[in-house]
Amino acid sequence: MRFTSEQRLDDGVVERGFTLGEVPGILWTPGSASAPAPLILLGHPGGLHRMYPRLVARARHTVAEGFAAATIELPGSGDRPRLAAVDEARADLQRALAAGAPVDGEIVDRLVLPLVEKAVPEWRAALDALLALPGIGGPVGYAGGVIAIGVRLAVVEPRISAAVLFAGSYVPRSMFEEARQVTIPLLVLLQWDDEGNDRQMALDLFDAFGSREKTLHANMGGHTGVPGFEGDDGSRFFARHLR
Numbered sequence: 001m002r003f004t005s006e007q008r009l010d011d012g013v014v015e016r017g018f019t020l021g022e023v024p025g026i027l028w029t030p031g032s033a034s035a036p037a038p039l040i041l042l043g044h045p046g047g048l049h050r051m052y053p054r055l056v057a058r059a060r061h062t063v064a065e066g067f068a069a070a071t072i073e074l075p076g077s078g079d080r081p082r083l084a085a086v087d088e089a090r091a092d093l094q095r096a097l098a099a100g101a102p103v104d105g106e107i108v109d110r111l112v113l114p115l116v117e118k119a120v121p122e123w124r125a126a127l128d129a130l131l132a133l134p135g136i137g138g139p140v141g142y143a144g145g146v147i148a149i150g151v152r153l154a155v156v157e158p159r160i161s162a163a164v165l166f167a168g169s170y171v172p173r174s175m176f177e178e179a180r181q182v183t184i185p186l187l188v189l190l191q192w193d194d195e196g197n198d199r200q201m202a203l204d205l206f207d208a209f210g211s212r213e214k215t216l217h218a219n220m221g222g223h224t225g226v227p228g229f230e231g232d233d234g235s236r237f238f239a240r241h242l243r
Contacts, residue, residue, distance in 0.1 A: 001018050001019070001020050001021050001126075001130075002018060002019060002027050003016050003017065003018045003128040004017045004019060004022075004024075005017035008031065009056075009060065011041070011058055011060060011064070012030070012031035012032075012045065013028050013029070013030065013059070013064075013243045014028070014029050014030070014031055014108050015027070015028050015056070015059075015061045016028075017158075018048075020072065020122070020125060020126050020129055022080070022097075023073060023080070023125075023126070024048060024073045024078070024079070024080075025048075025070060025071055025072035025073065025126060026048065026055070026061070026071055026224060027068070027069075027070045027130065027133075028056075028058075028059040028062070028063050028070070029063065029068045029070045029136070030063050030066070031123075031222070032067070033066075033135060035137075035223065036134075036136055036137030037066060037067055037068040037071070037135060037136055037137065037166075038066075038067050038068070038137065038138065038139055038140065038141070038238070038243065039066070039067065039068045039127075039130060039131065039136050039138070039140045039141070040062050040067045040070075040141045040142070040238065040242075041068065041070060041071065041123065041127070041140065041142045041143070041144075041153075041160075042055055042058055042059060042067075042069055042070065042071040042143055042144050042145055042187060043071070043127075043142060043143065043144030043145050043149060044071060044075035044144055044145065045074070045077050045145055045146055045168075045169065046072075046073070046076070046078065047073075047077050048071070048073045048077075048078050048079030049078060050061055050078075050239070054069055054156065057227070058143070058144075058231070059071075061113070061231050062143075062235070063131050064082075065238070065239065066078065066243075067069050067238065067242070068130075068131075068135070068136050069101075070123055070126065070130055071211050072122060072123065072126050073121055074115060074146075075114075075115060075118040075119055075122070076103070076115070076118075080228040081117075083114060083118075085110060086110070086111060086114050086115065086116060088110070089107055089110035089111035090111055092107045092110075093107050093111055094172075097195075097196065099208075100133055101147050103170065103198065105173055106174070108170040108171070108172050108173075109172045109174070111170065112146065112148050112170060112171065112172050113148075113172055113174075114146075115146060116146075116175075117148055117153050118146050118148075119149050120149060120152045120153055120156065120157075123149070123153060123157075124153075124156075124157055127157065128142065128206065131159070137204070138159055138161075138173040139159070139160075139161040139162075139242045140159045140160050140161060141152070141160065141161065141163060141164070141238045141241070141242055142154070142156075142160050142162075142163040142164070142165075143163065143164040143165075143234060143238075144164070144165075145165070145166040145167075145168050145169050146164050146169045146170060147166060147167055147169050147205070148169065148171050148172065149170070149184060150165045151165075151171070151175055151178055151205075152175070152178060154182045154184055154186075154224055155178050155181045156180075160184065161185075161241055161242060161243035162184055162186070162187075162237065162238060162242060163184060163185075163186055163187075164183045164186075164187045164188075164189065164234045164237060164238070165187070165188045165189070166188075166189050166226075167189060167190040167191075167194075167197065167202035167205070167206070168191060168194055168196070168197050168223055169196075169197065169200070170197070170198060171201060171205055173194055173204075176204070176205065176208045179205055179208040179209050180208055180209070180210045180211070181210060182209050182210050182211055183210055183211055183212070184194060184211060185196075185211060185213040185214070185237070185240075185241050186209055186211045186213070186214040186215070187215050187217065187233070187234060187237045188202075188206050188209075188213075188214065188215070188216045188217070189217050189219070189226060189230055190202050190203075190206075190216060190217065190218040190219070191218075191219060191220050191221050191222060191223055191226060192219060192220050192221070193220060193221055193225075194222055194223045195223065196223055197221055197223070201210070203216075203222045205216055217230060218234065226233060
């Protein structure tokens with residue numbers, strides 16, 4: 001891990017850009033802390049520059065609750081080399097949605113599975129490097145989307161103790177079996193009127209999770225309309241499980 005920038009935000013949060021190999025990321029930490037802070041990994045749909053306003057707002061809220069927060073760029077997004085097959089699948093998805101046609105499972109597989117296969121090892125490598133830094137300790141939480149990446153991480157990464165998942169992206173049917181293997185506590189956020197999400201698939205996925213403690217919060221509104229109070233609920237959820 002190589003740090004490439006550092007700034008102190010107006011609320012005292014320290015923001016540092018980094019690269020891990022060729023993968024860019026951002027780390028947010030409290031300006032001062034008496035003990036190592038638990039770490040929350042912030043998932044997102046790709047494009048760090050485009051997503052930055054939403055990510056930094058989430059990170060500042062997270063750090064204000066006593067956690068550190070970090071994110072990395074998705075494969076094929078932002079300034080990273082494009083993934084032609086994924087871009088083609090995304091275009092096919094957009095054409096289907098524009099035409100009001102059902103989204104074929106084959107399109108979802110071509111869009112999501114390559115991202116899961118490439119992103120999850122990168123998240124795990126980032127976790128190795130982040131937990132080696134002073135001021136950051138376990139346990140670890142995961143918050144955000146792409147939800148399929150969160151599902152895979154919850155299955156394969158034992159250092160993740162709890163997750164807040166955003167049900168705002170398509171999930172390959174093959175991953176429902178992985179969902180049954182998830183056992184950590186979950187809080188799942190669903191926007192009921194999300195124009196780019198299959199609501200029934202999101203409900204079926206929630207039903208499939210094997211966790212004994214799982215909670216679904218469904219709110220009216222579109223993809224970006226998650227109510228602000230869900231951030232407070234997420235903080236309380238992580239406080240119960242990471243402290």
